[in-house]
Amino acid sequence: MQFIILTKERQLGKIWRRASFLNGELYLIIFLAGFLCFYRIDTSSFDRDQGLMWRMAYDAVHHGLLPITAGTSSLGFANAPGPVYFLMIPAAITDNPIAGVIFTSLLAIVAVVITYIFTTCYYGRVAGTLAALLYGTATMPLFYSRFVWQPNLMPPFVILFMFALFRGVVERRNGWLFPALLLLGILYQTHGTTMTLLAPLGLAVLFAPETIRRRNIVYAMIALAIIFFPFLLWQIATHFSDLSIILTQITQKAVTNDNAYSFYRYLLSPYDPNNPPTNPKSYVKALMPAISKLHKIVFFLVVCGLILAVALATYQWVNRIRFWSMANGVRRVQRWITPTPEGAGLLLLCVWQFAPVLALTKHSVELFPHYLLVVMPGPFILAGYFIARLGAWIHRPYSPLRTLLCLGLYGMALLVVLAQLVGSIASIRDRDHGNFVDTVDGRYFNDFGSLERVIHDADQLADQQHLKRVFIGTDFSTEYTMYYFGEHMRHQATVFTIQTCLMLPNQADGPAILIMPPYAPMATGLVEKSGATLLEVSPRLSGEPFKIYEIYPSATQVSSPENTFAQNIQSVAQGNVDKFQGSDTSWMVSNWMLLRNRQPSYAARYSYRVVATLNDQVRSVLDTVCTFNAAQAGDQMLVASSMPFQGIIATAAMVKVMTYNETPDTPVLGPFHLESHRLMMTPLRSLQTNTGKDSINLPI
Numbered sequence: 001m002q003f004i005i006l007t008k009e010r011q012l013g014k015i016w017r018r019a020s021f022l023n024g025e026l027y028l029i030i031f032l033a034g035f036l037c038f039y040r041i042d043t044s045s046f047d048r049d050q051g052l053m054w055r056m057a058y059d060a061v062h063h064g065l066l067p068i069t070a071g072t073s074s075l076g077f078a079n080a081p082g083p084v085y086f087l088m089i090p091a092a093i094t095d096n097p098i099a100g101v102i103f104t105s106l107l108a109i110v111a112v113v114i115t116y117i118f119t120t121c122y123y124g125r126v127a128g129t130l131a132a133l134l135y136g137t138a139t140m141p142l143f144y145s146r147f148v149w150q151p152n153l154m155p156p157f158v159i160l161f162m163f164a165l166f167r168g169v170v171e172r173r174n175g176w177l178f179p180a181l182l183l184l185g186i187l188y189q190t191h192g193t194t195m196t197l198l199a200p201l202g203l204a205v206l207f208a209p210e211t212i213r214r215r216n217i218v219y220a221m222i223a224l225a226i227i228f229f230p231f232l233l234w235q236i237a238t239h240f241s242d243l244s245i246i247l248t249q250i251t252q253k254a255v256t257n258d259n260a261y262s263f264y265r266y267l268l269s270p271y272d273p274n275n276p277p278t279n280p281k282s283y284v285k286a287l288m289p290a291i292s293k294l295h296k297i298v299f300f301l302v303v304c305g306l307i308l309a310v311a312l313a314t315y316q317w318v319n320r321i322r323f324w325s326m327a328n329g330v331r332r333v334q335r336w337i338t339p340t341p342e343g344a345g346l347l348l349l350c351v352w353q354f355a356p357v358l359a360l361t362k363h364s365v366e367l368f369p370h371y372l373l374v375v376m377p378g379p380f381i382l383a384g385y386f387i388a389r390l391g392a393w394i395h396r397p398y399s400p401l402r403t404l405l406c407l408g409l410y411g412m413a414l415l416v417v418l419a420q421l422v423g424s425i426a427s428i429r430d431r432d433h434g435n436f437v438d439t440v441d442g443r444y445f446n447d448f449g450s451l452e453r454v455i456h457d458a459d460q461l462a463d464q465q466h467l468k469r470v471f472i473g474t475d476f477s478t479e480y481t482m483y484y485f486g487e488h489m490r491h492q493a494t495v496f497t498i499q500t501c502l503m504l505p506n507q508a509d510g511p512a513i514l515i516m517p518p519y520a521p522m523a524t525g526l527v528e529k530s531g532a533t534l535l536e537v538s539p540r541l542s543g544e545p546f547k548i549y550e551i552y553p554s555a556t557q558v559s560s561p562e563n564t565f566a567q568n569i570q571s572v573a574q575g576n577v578d579k580f581q582g583s584d585t586s587w588m589v590s591n592w593m594l595l596r597n598r599q600p601s602y603a604a605r606y607s608y609r610v611v612a613t614l615n616d617q618v619r620s621v622l623d624t625v626c627t628f629n630a631a632q633a634g635d636q637m638l639v640a641s642s643m644p645f646q647g648i649i650a651t652a653a654m655v656k657v658m659t660y661n662e663t664p665d666t667p668v669l670g671p672f673h674l675e676s677h678r679l680m681m682t683p684l685r686s687l688q689t690n691t692g693k694d695s696i697n698l699p700i
Contacts, residue, residue, distance in 0.1 A: 025129045026116055033112040033136035036424055037105035037145055042449035043432040043541060044101045045147040051480030052677060053148055054097045055603075057087035058484075063602065065666060065675035068234035070150060070189075072677060075249055075365060077242035079677075080231045082189025083150045095488055098448055100148040108145030111155035112136040115377045118163055122170060122345060123385045126392075130413055131384030134298070135377040137420040139270040139427050144373060151370045154190045157183050159377060161197060162352065165204040168211045170345040177212050180204070181220035185227050193371045199355035200348045207344045233674055237667045252364035260360035263369045268302065268379060269295030270423030282435040283426035291423045297416055298383065302353075305382030308389060309350050313343035349385075353378050387413045431541070438543030443477050444519060447541050451478075454515055454538040454546040455485045461535055461548060462491045462513045469505055469512040471551065473498030478517055483629060487600070494630050498523045500641070501626035504530065506634025507553045514551045518544035522587055522640055530554060530638075554591070554636050563696045565657055565687035568595055569608065571698060572636070586643040588612065588622060590655070590698060593636050600630035605662040605679070610639045612653040612698065620644045622653075627662075656695045657687045 052071050060067045067081040067088075086107075090099035115135050120128030135141065144152045161183040168176030180201060187194035205212065235242065262274070270284065270291050271277060277285040284291075317339040339347065356374050360367060387409065395406045430436060438444050458470050472495045474482040479497070486493035491513075496503045498520045505512040514532065516524060518540060527549055538546040564570035573591040590610065598606045605627050612622040622641035662679040686694050 023120075023125065025125075026113070026132075029112060029116055029129070029132045029136055030109065032133070032421065033109045036137065036142050036421075036428070037108055038102070039425075039428055040432040041101055041105065041146065042098065042452070043428075043447045045445065046097060046101075046448040046451055046481055047443075047446050047477060048480050050097070050100075050148045051484055053084060053087060053150070054091070054100045055480065055484045056084050056675060056677060057091040057100070058095060059603070059664075060084065060675050061088050061092045063675075064673060066230055066233075066672050067676075068230045068237070068674045069676045069678075073192075074368075075245065077245040078234060078238075079150060080189035080228070081234075082186055082227065083153050086153055087148065097148075097484070098452075101146065101448065104148050104152050105145055107153055107156050108141070111159055111377065114156060114159045114163070115381065118159055118166070119381050119384055122166060123381075124388055124392075126410075127381075127384040127388035129384070130387050130417070131377065131381045133414075133417045134380040134383055134420065137417055137424055138268065138298075138380065139420065139424045140267045140369070141373075141376055142424050143427065144370060149370075150189075151191045151373050154187060154194065154373050155376050157187050157190070158194075158197070158374060161187065162200070162348065162378075165200060165348055166345050168208045169204045169348060170341045172208060172211060172341065174211050174213055175216060176208075177205075178216040178219045178223070182223045182227070185224045187374075189227070189231070191371070191374070193356060193360070193374050196356040196359045196374060197352070200351045203348060203351055204344075207338045207347075230674075233669055233672060234676060237669065237674065237676075249365060254362050254364040256362045258361070259363075259367045260357045260372065263367065263372045264357055264375065264379075265295060265299055266369050267372055267376065268298045270420065270427065277430065277435070279430070279435045279437075281433070283429045283433075284423065287423060287426050291419050294416070294419050294423065298379070298420075301383035301386055301416075302379040305379075305384075305386035306350055306353065308386050309346035309382065313339055313346040313350075316340040316343040349378060349382060353382070434540070434542030436542055438540075439519070444543055445541070446477060446481065450538070450540040450546070451481055451485065454548065455489060457536055457538055458513050458515050458548055459490050461550075465511070465513070465535075465550060467510070467512055467550070468492060469494065469509055471496070471503050471505070471512055471514045473502070473514065473516050473520065473523055475499055475517050475520065482515075483603070483605075486629065492600075492630070494628055494635070496628035497626065500624045500639065502526045502530075502638040502640070503628060503631070504551055504554050504636040504638065506632055506636070508634060509553075509632060511550050511552050514549040516547040516549065518546060522585075526589065526638055526640065527551065553634075562689060562691055562693070563698075564595075564690050565696075566690050568659070568687050569593065569637075569657060570595060571655070571696060576700070587640045588614075588643060588653070588700065589638055589640045591636060591638055592657075593634060594631050595633055597633050598628070598631040601663075603664045603679075605629055606631070607660050607662065608637065608639075609658040609660070609684070610641070611656045611658070612641060613655075614653050614700075615651060651700055653698045653700060654695050655698045658684050659687060660684050 049071060056067055056070065059065060067084040069078040070081045070084045071079050073079050087100050087103065090103045093099060112132050112135055116128045116132035119131040161180060164176045164180040164183060167173050184197055184201065187197065266272060273295060276288065279285060320340055338344065353375050356372060360371060391406045391409050394409065395402050462470055468491065470489060470491045470493045472482050472486050472493055474495055475498055483495050486495040494503055498517055502523050514527065516527065530551065532549040532551045534547060535550055536548040538548060540546065569592050571590065572593045576589050607625055607627040609625045614620045614622065624639050624641040626637055626639050661682045665676045665678045665680045667674045688694055689696060
């Protein structure tokens, strides 16, 4: 027995040689994963978070800044900047955001390849092939690999982390703790749930204490200090304000439910089992009769893999305890208290899967599916391991019947892979055909191709019409992306918030191109009322399209000095109350002309806050903000304020105008020019009229 154990331990040191890049199935796996990741990649999501992360990476490269955050988490505190540093690699090559999507997809393909190598090394070629095929064709991991986001960069580093643990626990080699801690630090910067990987890390330390060297701990601490140094600068600059937010969340009342378990199963499914597709044109909906049980089959394989792993590890552990007790007595406790190398590796796989689900079973915040990305690709490794071990057990001893049964088992496994592949292709086709719900909670989905197309068409139309300027209206869903695209257009672009205002060109510049977002009934009504010409309708994957207009300068009226805010802005017409088609709200619209240039600056935004007090019975106050990135003297600004209730009677308003600017928060600490995700607002400044008053009377 002792000879068998020692022989296995020596063989584990040579396991790496079994994972050969000459294996033909690896290239099939790479082809399938590459096809699924890159097919119609132009339809990948490009919304607020994606636009912000890409902009930070691009600005860091081209403005010599050191990123110290990467956006705001759903809980309100700043995310660590690690993902931005990865995106700086493609941003250094091009300003096209599609490079960030390609980079993210490449990391996903790398994760599939490492999964194959890892599983083949430790559990054989059959298990490695099945694990990589199951992972590479799974719909939900594929979904998260096709757009830029912090958690989407996680998978390759997770499997590398497990590789490092196996190097120490299974192969009994020194030097594994340093890369494990370094990878854990990188993973934490992608999402906080990766801290659940401390469970398998602690188990690895318990199983292989003799492989740990002090210098590895020192090297790891130095490496972690380096990668967390930028985030520490953010905490210093904000006086550790994020800690109060985190402590507040900890004190919230926690609930216990099975949401984490449900999301675990969700990641194994070709669609959301709780919200199946309802679009009659959906390809996934058409395939539901064939793939509706797929997530149950995959989950069954994963559970069988977990049970088999625990059973084998326990069996080997008990035998080892019995052997060492008989051979050495109770004095050699440290030797027999740990399982065999193979059993220790199986236990690490199981703890990797159990820890996140158990940790998130009791929670004080809302959970989302991407919180469980930390378990990937573990489920597919366990499923592949179970099928491979079951096939090996069936095939021994050799007989024609057993061979037939084994082939049948592998054939059923390949049918599962094929069903996943078909489901993933159907999911991608639904995405690029727009077979999904476009608006959720007032927000709508934006894909990279549609955004790029409308910007390109606006530039092209400006050339055809010989126009000098382009105006771009934005809302919450397109804010970050359109501000970025506007700064990289060939024509001078004025980007402004469309929800409450409309910008028109001055008389000297003449007509201009205007891009209208899909859901803006008030602004569309203003545009059409101003006599604009609709030049093109730019389709989106789903929902309402973008619209491109040619807009014209509005005729201005001579304004009295009393209605002019000195050297800044003046009222050029009386206010109007309108109700536009598609809007259930009445709007008071006031017309203003800018008296000074607002030059475009690095990510700067200029805002005017218009506060109108109506002379109705209740003295209603309308408070509206109009924000833009650049303007020329003479440009007009139509400010629309929603009326507080229907049937209001007012003939005039007392209007105050205030202004402020927003600039990127780029603090300087010593020699470091830092970059954060937030905008800093200058103090609000009230404007004075030419006669020294702080308000004007505006007839309605």
